[in-house]
Amino acid sequence: MTSTDVREVDGTTAGAPAARTRRRRDAARPVWQEPPSTALKAVKVVFIAVVCVVMLYPFVYVIGMSFAAPESVTSGQLFPTRFSTGAYQAILGGGIISRALLNSLFITVVGTFLSTLFTALLAYGLTRTRFAPGARGVLLMVLLTMLFGAGLIPNYLLVKNLGLLDSYWALILPVLISPFNMVVMRAFFMGLPGELLEAARIDGASELRIFATIVLPLSKAVIAVIALFYAVGYWNVFFNALIYINDTDKWPIQVVLNQFVVQNSDIANVTNPDMPPPPAVSVQNAVIVLATVPILCVYPFLQKYFTKGVLTGSIKG
């Protein structure tokens, strides 16, 4: 049996004591579970390999090609052999992409802050459904919106009538509070030790004070994960920006990416005209990378939180 990194297939026999002592730290096969046959192990290894390649290789390829030197892009290889940062220099000197990135950054920062704040306020208010008359009705009103939506045109007409067209607020206000995120946060708040909040109330602290000095500090984990989810949503905003923002100077990065990469508009427009033009393929791949990098940066944090069960715990509850 060849030894691989994959513990599952490292050929140990669960029943044999010697083999069991060899497994450290990592989870052990329960005694009653028979080890898989060699054929099954092989199938599993192949399956794991295929899944990993299919999921990861596209990213690797795009990143690779964005750094490919001009002579290395046209040969149809799995990975370029010579590298250059020319595409990035030309793009960031060109203006269009850097402005779109700044627009997206602004929308993401402001939107995430407001969404997280108002979601937390509503979620905390809705932890008082047992005490405040009418609060249960508000909860129902919020939950019902998960079942139906008003439809594309009525939403568009609303934003238009509010005078929000061509404004960043059109990308933030209509999606300010996600009912799902609110439910997750409320479930977390409900789980906070009630005695603590009650003690503060008896001491005469106002609800606002309790919220700011007790609830929020105790809820850092859920606030972080909800904020990350909102941030990902705002960074990825595409359709709303497409219909609400006509001014190309205000376009976020996803709309620009659609324009120049998916719809293949004249890609030379995004690069600095004073520089020798890098190959269009590199430029397109570099734009894809720039639109994705922020997500890749926050991904480890997201991963850290949802493995803690912040989300699944509240879904089950």
Next chain:
Amino acid sequence: MTVEHTLPAGQRTRAEEAPTEPAAVRRPSLRRRILKEKWTYLFLLPGVLYFVVFHYVPLLGNVVAFQDFSPFRGIFGSDWVGLENFRTIVRDPEVMRALTNTLIIAFLQIVFAFPAPIILALFLNSLVSDRVKRSIQTIVYLPHFISWVVVVSIWQKILGGAGLVSEILERVGVEGVNIMANPDTFKILVTSQVIWKDVGWGTIIFFAAIVAIPSELYESAATDGASSWRRMWHITLPGMMPVISMLLILNVGTALTVGFEQMLLQQPAVGADAAQVLDTFVYFRGIAGGDWGVATAAGLIKGVIATILVLSANKIAKKLGGEGVI
């Protein structure tokens, strides 16, 4: 709280006293309860405003479906045309095409994209090593967080006309393969994209269901000689059933919403015949085409059917003995 109650209870601790309180004490008046919770209402206010303005007010905007609507005259100035817009829809072949495409894609997604995370979750569960499990999860969750624009761009770079696959095929003599622009295979393509993007994310909830199954069940089944396949079939899958049926209900309810951004992004490449779905029809007819009444009517029909679908799926799930969502 009242004097009669607390005096005899003077010796008792607070914890003993608490459960008897609601029965013994008269509830304070509604006014006093509201005043006492005035802070709560302050917390609720912005959220209530948001949901009323951005979720409930637009519901009223659906009256446009019964109007010959013009944005210049507005909802109050436009002429009422009764059911004319609905008649136009029934006669319009483009609606039929959008509906057919929507139903085919919805069918493919429920048959292939829905079970995919269940299978992946079962597979991950069959791995013993937590480290391997966690590494695979880290990899498969990732595409969920990438926008559709980026996903479509990346797929173009791999499978599109100037993409990797087509260049490799050219080297072995097969010219002009562009999977991303082939209308015949488009529905399979979009289903594959959905699986690629969300199969990992979907496993989270199924995996939580699997982990909640008590391991004694497996142990005693194994002692009785049940093979691992039989354990999966008779313990794991039944244990997952409540979650599976719940998600299936939710999926049926959103079946008519098939990847709006995904379709919109790729329609120019494959053409409307293959890629027009109900949502893109509403967009192109209404916002892009200015035929507001007809587009709203189509959206309204879709919304009503979706609500009926989710309610009836819920009822069926309850009849079959599972748990409903609502």
